[in-house]
Amino acid sequence: MASAGLTTVVVVDDHPAIVAGLVAWCADADPPVRVVDSGATPAAAWTDPGLSADVVVFDLHLAGQVPAWTDLRRLVEAGRRVIVYTMREDRDTILVCLELGAFAYLAKTEGPDHLVPAIQAAGRDRPCTPPAMARAISTDTRPGRPRLTPRETDVLVNWFACESKEMVARKLGLSVRTVNSYIDRVRIRYAEAGRPAPTKAALVARAIQDGLVRLDEL
Template sequence: MAITVTVVDDHPAILAGVRAWYAEAGRSIQVIAAGTSVDVAWTAPGDQADVVVLDLNVGAERMPYQRAVRRLVDVGRKVIVYTMQDSEEVALTCLELGVCAFLTKSEGHEHLVAATIAAAENRPYLPPTLAGAIAADRGPAQPRLSDREREVLTQWFQCESKQLVAERMRITPRTVDTYLDRVRVKYANVGRPAPTKAALLARAIQDGLVGLDDL
């Protein structure tokens, strides 16, 4: 089944390039809507897309990027930020807001294609800029996780679904959910919320719970 994408960007050359990269990808990826404002994500067929690729500086209103990202994430959209900004602070803020991945436009088409496939399959993806930002940011307070919580967490990062985690560990998907909910609560309690899989992966890497080799 094809992955459908809405692209929000105000540079015609970028839009043309993204369309071409997806068309040449080994996996079927289709841009079904594109525009210069986040409003395109709510205009048919944009509201049917699996993934939204978002530039942070678009739209005539020039809304703060935090508002644009939150608006998409809060309704369950899978968002990939694709921007010229290379600020570690912006990258981490976007991750905390719930984006699936943060890429700079200098990182090349391979990373955008790979991040799009990962987002559609509910898998985290760490391009170089995001990995560097995560590695440079050490959380001030680490939650105390049990060995079992760490094990479930690592398995979840390696699997496409909680069902696969359950099968590997011979537990129920509901038990997987329970462990992951406990981990999220513990992170929230130390002031480091992790609402999404990508954000939770960032926290785990920051705290040395998992390494890139584990993925």
């Protein structure tokens, strides 16, 4: 989680011009964003100072190779907030990245107007749905929608609208432990349906896909 209002970023991308542009965009950001390191391989995110960065901006196709699914999965499983920032805009690639637990997905054509807010949202663990990601989610017609109870849905939607589970607990008159229990149950239901949602961003994507919340409500 970003501290003192400053979000830190490590960039994994093998195009120097992309990295330079991203550094410049972040330098002009408000609230502030600082790129602490960059590299052409995922190693930049596993060694200091990139290891302690709040957010990893990750190119899915490094050196023109096949999608780096394994590297993305490793980062997510290590608890990193990963924004995939790559050239591909097809729905299937975007949905796979979200299922692997990416915080957000942006096509490189979307530029600073969407990338910088996504980085800031990731640093504060707030939902973010850039355009390419929103299109992929809204047109996802795959089966596997779990049946949530009204209370589970209520807790989930309020969590999307609040900055913390503590705020949800106060709003709904519940304990934080109970809020966590409801959210954990929702995650289990999605996992059992074959649509895992290990992060808040992934749960937002699932909720939009299943009509539990609209994009304009986030």
